[in-house]
Amino acid sequence: MTHQWHENLPIYKQLVIKIRQGILNQLYPEGSALPSVRAVSAELSINHITVSKAYHELLDEGLIEKRRGLGMFVKTGAKETLLHAEKSKFLAEDLPNFIEKMQQLKIDKQEVISQIQQLITENKHD
Amino acid sequence: MTHQWHENLPIYKQLVIKIRQGILNQLYPEGSALPSVRAVSAELSINHITVSKAYHELLDEGLIEKRRGLGMFVKTGAKETLLHAEKSKFLAEDLPNFIEKMQQLKIDKQEVISQIQQLITENKHD
Amino acid sequence: MTHQWHENLPIYKQLVIKIRQGILNQLYPEGSALPSVRAVSAELSINHITVSKAYHELLDEGLIEKRRGLGMFVKTGAKETLLHAEKSKFLAEDLPNFIEKMQQLKIDKQEVISQIQQLITENKHD
Amino acid sequence: MTHQWHENLPIYKQLVIKIRQGILNQLYPEGSALPSVRAVSAELSINHITVSKAYHELLDEGLIEKRRGLGMFVKTGAKETLLHAEKSKFLAEDLPNFIEKMQQLKIDKQEVISQIQQLITENKHD
DNA sequence: GTGGTCTAGACCACT
DNA sequence: GTGGTCTAGACCACA
Numbered sequence: 001m002t003h004q005w006h007e008n009l010p011i012y013k014q015l016v017i018k019i020r021q022g023i024l025n026q027l028y029p030e031g032s033a034l035p036s037v038r039a040v041s042a043e044l045s046i047n048h049i050t051v052s053k054a055y056h057e058l059l060d061e062g063l064i065e066k067r068r069g070l071g072m073f074v075k076t077g078a079k080e081t082l083l084h085a086e087k088s089k090f091l092a093e094d095l096p097n098f099i100e101k102m103q104q105l106k107i108d109k110q111e112v113i114s115q116i117q118q119l120i121t122e123n124k125h126d
Numbered sequence: 127m128t129h130q131w132h133e134n135l136p137i138y139k140q141l142v143i144k145i146r147q148g149i150l151n152q153l154y155p156e157g158s159a160l161p162s163v164r165a166v167s168a169e170l171s172i173n174h175i176t177v178s179k180a181y182h183e184l185l186d187e188g189l190i191e192k193r194r195g196l197g198m199f200v201k202t203g204a205k206e207t208l209l210h211a212e213k214s215k216f217l218a219e220d221l222p223n224f225i226e227k228m229q230q231l232k233i234d235k236q237e238v239i240s241q242i243q244q245l246i247t248e249n250k251h252d
Numbered sequence: 253m254t255h256q257w258h259e260n261l262p263i264y265k266q267l268v269i270k271i272r273q274g275i276l277n278q279l280y281p282e283g284s285a286l287p288s289v290r291a292v293s294a295e296l297s298i299n300h301i302t303v304s305k306a307y308h309e310l311l312d313e314g315l316i317e318k319r320r321g322l323g324m325f326v327k328t329g330a331k332e333t334l335l336h337a338e339k340s341k342f343l344a345e346d347l348p349n350f351i352e353k354m355q356q357l358k359i360d361k362q363e364v365i366s367q368i369q370q371l372i373t374e375n376k377h378d
Numbered sequence: 379m380t381h382q383w384h385e386n387l388p389i390y391k392q393l394v395i396k397i398r399q400g401i402l403n404q405l406y407p408e409g410s411a412l413p414s415v416r417a418v419s420a421e422l423s424i425n426h427i428t429v430s431k432a433y434h435e436l437l438d439e440g441l442i443e444k445r446r447g448l449g450m451f452v453k454t455g456a457k458e459t460l461l462h463a464e465k466s467k468f469l470a471e472d473l474p475n476f477i478e479k480m481q482q483l484k485i486d487k488q489e490v491i492s493q494i495q496q497l498i499t500e501n502k503h504d
Numbered sequence: 505g506t507g508g509t510c511t512a513g514a515c516c517a518c519t
Numbered sequence: 520g521t522g523g524t525c526t527a528g529a530c531c532a533c534a
């Protein structure tokens with residue numbers, strides 16, 4: 001929310017975000033192996049070091065672990081950790097920022113609320 | 127590698143945002159002069175080139191104008207222009223992003239809505 | 253003590269160690285600037301990325317800070333932090349390991365103690 | 379980038395160390411057979427090649443020998459050889475390193491000496 | 505001037 | 520096969 005200038009983000013950072021989402025989406029379930037550095041670098045046509053940098057960031061966040069000679073694996077508990085962290089951040093930062101901006105711009109609250117209601121009900125399958 | 131893409135906007139960008147808010151808040155009413163580059167750079171202990179860069183960005187956005195020998199002034203209509211632009215951006219980007227994130231994290235919609243209701247009613251001047 | 257195989261350490265890691273010592277030695281007093289990435293890479297004839305990696309590790313440890321456009325600076329309190337951390341590690345890991353090894357190898361305790369006494373008194377200027 | 383150069387010795391190296399200690403401890407007396415590669419790899423859930431690598435390192439050090447069709451055996455004299463080698467290394471490397479670090483961190487020598495005295499006397503069998 | 509990112513290609517250690 | 524490190528050289532954003 002705060003700064004969604006996703007475009008100018010360095011490639012490795014975009015990768016980090018994509019993988020984080022993959023963990024949340026069960027695309028990479030806990031215990032599963034991430035695609036190898038080489039595989040990703042080949043698939044996306046980017047340097048392997050760039051991929052490695054992304055994986056290291058996830059390593060530092062404690063979301064994945066290295067098994068030597070085998071590759072990178074999603075840690076057990078990673079999804080929960082992530083969900084928790086992002087939820088906290090959302091409630092502590094994004095929500096207040098959002099509301100503050102809404103007020104500053106004198107956006108009609110009813111318009112916002114109805115949009116939220118509407119979009120939520122559309123995806124009732126959640 | 128775990129680094130700052132949080133509040134680490136470039137200084138000049140932070141300045142731009144602060145001044146934009148100043149225009150919205152009437153801190154810098156239309157027609158008024160902005161503090162000189164020298165003054166700002168001294169007060170914030172930053173390079174004058176950084177300040178200059180911020181002012182140029184505002185110039186390019188058409189929010190302020192240079193009066194030779196006198197300095198930078200807020201253009202008439204600046205506030206309206208700004209309000210319009212930011213509102214559009216809010217509705218087209220921030221709101222959808224916000225909602226998407228809400229859903230992805232399965233945040234309870236009622237909690238969010240009630241927070242919005244509450245904070246808005248506190249500031250009855252809406 | 254544990255594994256002092258300093259040789260096989262990657263260059264960037266050796267650099268990290270050298271700079272940590274520099275901070276302890278007052279070679280890089282708190283608040284002072286570290287030599288620029290380029291300067292170091294030129295002086296040691298190593299790739300600038302390698303230097304950067306070392307600086308990042310110190311950044312992550314909270315020993316140095318980046319001032320944008322200006323370079324890397326030793327944080328205030330860095331020396332104290334370092335000293336504390338290393339002392340703790342020494343007492344909690346190195347000392348016990350040392351003693352355990354001494355016993356396992358049945359090294360004469362008097363020999364060790366006298367060596368310590370001797371070497372310490374030689375450097376009385378501490 | 380803040381990573382593991384702590385206890386993250388390669389697995390085969392950890393094995394080598396463990397077996398060396400086993401020889402010193404009489405867990406593997408001279409002339410006795412080491413557990414088979416298969417047995418070790420199964421017990422520790424590691425690749426048999428890793429185990430093999432460890433055994434080869436011990437072979438190269440002359441501490442064990444291969445008896446064709448029977449497996450690996452601790453050589454006669456192995457314990458003595460080991461004790462000698464480790465003692466030399468301890469006195470030539472570990473002790474000086476230890477003392478140097480002690481001085482650099484300005485650790486009180488009396489504290490260290492008394493700890494040594496104490497822990498040694500606890501194990502009166504010295 | 506500073507650091508940050510990326511590429512292309514090489515070599516190494518571990519399993 | 521896996522990841523880790525390094526080089527040489529390029530381009531960019533920030534101050």
